[in-house]
Amino acid sequence: MNTINLTSTHYFGFLYLAFAHQTDGIYSREEQISIWKLVVKWSEVELSRIEHAKIMDEVMLLYKSNILNTDFEEYIFDIARIINEYSWFCNSKKIESLKDLKTIALSDKKYLKSEKNWIKKIAEIWNIDKKKIQNILK
Numbered sequence: 656m657n658t659i660n661l662t663s664t665h666y667f668g669f670l671y672l673a674f675a676h677q678t679d680g681i682y683s684r685e686e687q688i689s690i691w692k693l694v695v696k697w698s699e700v701e702l703s704r705i706e707h708a709k710i711m712d713e714v715m716l717l718y719k720s721n722i723l724n725t726d727f728e729e730y731i732f733d734i735a736r737i738i739n740e741y742s743w744f745c746n747s748k749k750i751e752s753l754k755d756l757k758t759i760a761l762s763d764k765k766y767l768k769s770e771k772n773w774i775k776k777i778a779e780i781w782n783i784d785k786k787k788i789q790n791i792l793k
Contacts, residue, residue, distance in 0.1 A: 735777050
């Protein structure tokens with residue numbers, strides 16, 4: 656079996672996919688389209704469409720292979736902690752990513768309390784002051 660060399664694109668793809676699915680139990684086509692559009696900007700290198708599709712396939716495989724773990728939610732938040740370690744992931748990038756999560760949440764025309772709670776939790780992991788995310792939570 657091939658080992659996946661995880662990149663920032665993988666991590667953001669995984670976090671965004673987990674957010675979309677775990678907050679309401681549904682991974683809609685609209686959420687998938689939003690994620691595909693949003694995650695590409697978090698790549699550290701320019702990706703072709705084929706490379707991007709391959710990474711997103713790997714993200715889905717990684718997600719499916721871990722979803723049944725009893726500590727899956729903590730695993731997701733560990734991914735957020737890994738992302739937080741990137742030196743280029745400054746506060747403005749963190750806010751941008753939290754806005755991405757809201758975009759994903761709104762792609763199905765609903766903004767659920769569970770989605771807001773996840774955004775708060777990720778903001779906490781990323782050491783973002785609650786006052787700075789109030790507009791995102793509205």
